[in-house]
Amino acid sequence: MRATLEGNRVSRISVRGFAVASATAVTTVGAVVGVAAGDDKKSPEPVETTAAAADATLLAEIPAGQQAQAQTVSLSQQAEIQSTAADAEAKKAVEEAARKQAAEDARAKKEAAEEAERKAKAEAARKAKEREEQKLAASRSATRDASSFPQQSSYTVAEVQAIARQLVPADQFQCFSNIVNHESTWNYRAVNPSSGAYGLVQALPGTKMASAGADWRTNPATQIKWGLSYMNERYGSPCGAWSFWQANTWY
Incomplete structure (x- = not known):
């Protein structure tokens, strides 16, 4: 042929x-x-x-038979080319789908890890806060009551500080001391001439301290008791009050 x-x-x-x-x-x-x-x-x-x-x-x-044979060969070649192109397109589609799925899986995995980390941090912060509150409560319960100190006609700075050390939790004393030192320099009879604030912690007005005792004018223990209660209720602790004071120069 x-x-x-x-x-x-x-x-x-x-x-x-x-x-x-x-x-x-x-x-x-x-x-x-x-x-x-x-x-x-x-x-x-x-x-x-x-x-x-x-x-x-x-x-x-050219004989008709040879023309038909040439046409058959051409059609076969075209079919093979089309089949190869279709296979390549299908392979490309599968690879693209696999790539997208891998990217989606990676994103979901990352989000799950971030969420788990966020929850773990939140739980750790909650437990730390609970421990701090328990510690603070224990420290408060261990301090002496103001009424346990015998009242004197006058007190030196050292004596007032000694009373404060027995009433204020040890881990909060330095913060409490910083505030009192700035507000009154440990003078339990200090009066602010412009505002009328009174005492160690400069209560405004001074009559607020009557809730801690009727002797609030002359008894530093009563003033310390009231000041400690005020700091705990408003700022969580003396150190919380001191942080606020540092930012604002008042509390």
């Missing part, structure tokens, strides 16, 4: 070459004769036109 096709191909090529050569020769001779005779008629067709006509004639001479 191949030998036959090759033979036909050679034959077609040979015939085409002969046709082209013949046409060229005829055209050339005609042109020369026309020029020589002074003929003003239209020149003969170009060589390519004649060759194309000859080539078309040769193609028409």
Whole structure:
């Protein structure tokens, strides 16, 4: 079969070459004769036109069976190309879907880890706060009551500070001391000339301290008791009050 096709191909090529050569020769001779005779008629067709006509004639001479076989081979090649393209497209779609799923899984995993971390931190903060409150409550219960101190006619700074150390929890004493030192320099009779604030913690008005004892004017223990209660209720502790004081210079 191949030998036959090759033979036909050679034959077609040979015939085409002969046709082209013949046409060229005829055209050339005609042109020369026309020029020589002074003929003003239209020149003969170009060589390519004649060759194309000859080539078309040769193609028409290919047997019908060989033409059908060539068409079948062409259709098979097209089907194979289309199948390969479809496979590549399907593979690309699968890879893209896998990539998107992996990205979604990674995002969900990250969010779950962040949520778990947030909950763990919140729980740790809650437990720490509970421990601090329990510790503060224990410290408060361990301190002496103001009424347990015998009242004196006057008190030195050292004596007032000694009373404060027994009434204020140890871990809060320094903060309490910082505030009192700024407010009254440990003078339990200190009066603010402009506002009228009174005592160690400069209660405004001073009569507020009556809730801790009727001797609030002259008894530093009563003033300390009231000041400690005020700081605990308003700021959570003397250290909380001291933090606020540092930011605002009052509490």
